[in-house]
Amino acid sequence: MEMETIYQNSTDFILLGLITNPEFPGLIFAVVFSIFVVAVTANLIMIMLIRVDSSLHTPMYFLLSQLSIMDTVYICITVPKMLQDLLSTEKTISFLGCALQIFLYLTLIGGEFFLLGLMAYDRFVAVCNPLRYPIIMSQRVCLLMVLGSWAGGSLDGFMLTPVTMSFPYCGSREINHFFCEIPAVLKLSCTDTSLYETLMYACCVLMLLIPISFILVSYTRILITVYHMSSAEGRRKAFTTCSSHIIVVSIFYGAAFYTNALPHSYHTPEKDKVVSAFYTILTPMLNPLIYSLRNRDVAAALRKVLRKHAFSQRLQVGHMPGKS
Numbered sequence: 001m002e003m004e005t006i007y008q009n010s011t012d013f014i015l016l017g018l019i020t021n022p023e024f025p026g027l028i029f030a031v032v033f034s035i036f037v038v039a040v041t042a043n044l045i046m047i048m049l050i051r052v053d054s055s056l057h058t059p060m061y062f063l064l065s066q067l068s069i070m071d072t073v074y075i076c077i078t079v080p081k082m083l084q085d086l087l088s089t090e091k092t093i094s095f096l097g098c099a100l101q102i103f104l105y106l107t108l109i110g111g112e113f114f115l116l117g118l119m120a121y122d123r124f125v126a127v128c129n130p131l132r133y134p135i136i137m138s139q140r141v142c143l144l145m146v147l148g149s150w151a152g153g154s155l156d157g158f159m160l161t162p163v164t165m166s167f168p169y170c171g172s173r174e175i176n177h178f179f180c181e182i183p184a185v186l187k188l189s190c191t192d193t194s195l196y197e198t199l200m201y202a203c204c205v206l207m208l209l210i211p212i213s214f215i216l217v218s219y220t221r222i223l224i225t226v227y228h229m230s231s232a233e234g235r236r237k238a239f240t241t242c243s244s245h246i247i248v249v250s251i252f253y254g255a256a257f258y259t260n261a262l263p264h265s266y267h268t269p270e271k272d273k274v275v276s277a278f279y280t281i282l283t284p285m286l287n288p289l290i291y292s293l294r295n296r297d298v299a300a301a302l303r304k305v306l307r308k309h310a311f312s313q314r315l316q317v318g319h320m321p322g323k324s
Helices: 002-009 025-052 059-087 095-128 139-166 182-186 194-227 232-261 269-293 296-318
Strands: 013-015
Touching (some): 013 059, 025 059, 025 269, 059 095, 059 269, 095 139, 095 182, 095 194, 139 182, 182 269, 194 232, 232 269, 269 296
């Protein structure tokens, strides 16, 4: 009782975690830690391959490298704290720490919304206007796309974070989540937040509709172009180029649609945590795996790097002085 009073008088919040009072926290830790390591490693490998292999120095792979950067930062916002809480009895997060987590989370998820939409436009230009592709998707345009994605995401963070953290939180400090997601935090407010939640809902729907419109228009034009292609090889190449992006978009936007677009009556704390875990933990791991397994260029670049590394290792062994 005394500890509960201390927490209520504190500015810190308590994160109850993905599963409240789990029976086997060590097992959950091992699973989440394994996913985290695979996700970070896979994204860093993707970034490295795109940087070192000249055949991947194209607009599509430049945008893909930015997606990997976002995914790496994205998973590092929530999972390390979640892992720490699984091993600790004190699951607190400071007021500023919570605000920073919200801001970074909104910036990254908003940035990915816009980037995936712009990646669809890149595929549209590549398939429908291949001769003009190098001119339309110039280095300057690609940089503007990336900067626009980061700016759009950070605008969402700058708009929503100060308002969320300005509400008085004078009751329980226990957030029924594994990170500071806005709906879970707002449940602790001792004032009416319904108007703000409605405006936030409208803002999130708008942020979903803009990139989804890009994606739908782009892929409609792509399907029409592919349908009129006489070459079976051309159709296969177009499908291969776009299939990975379609899978990633479906996974990411499916989870985002549930979180940001469905009315509150469809939400429960348990469902929200599962969906949040899906797109904050699993999606950053799946994205680079989908692109690497389904993309011949990435797979070839990886084999080339591995062969080069194996060759340099053999050279080092061959030049080692013999034992006397």
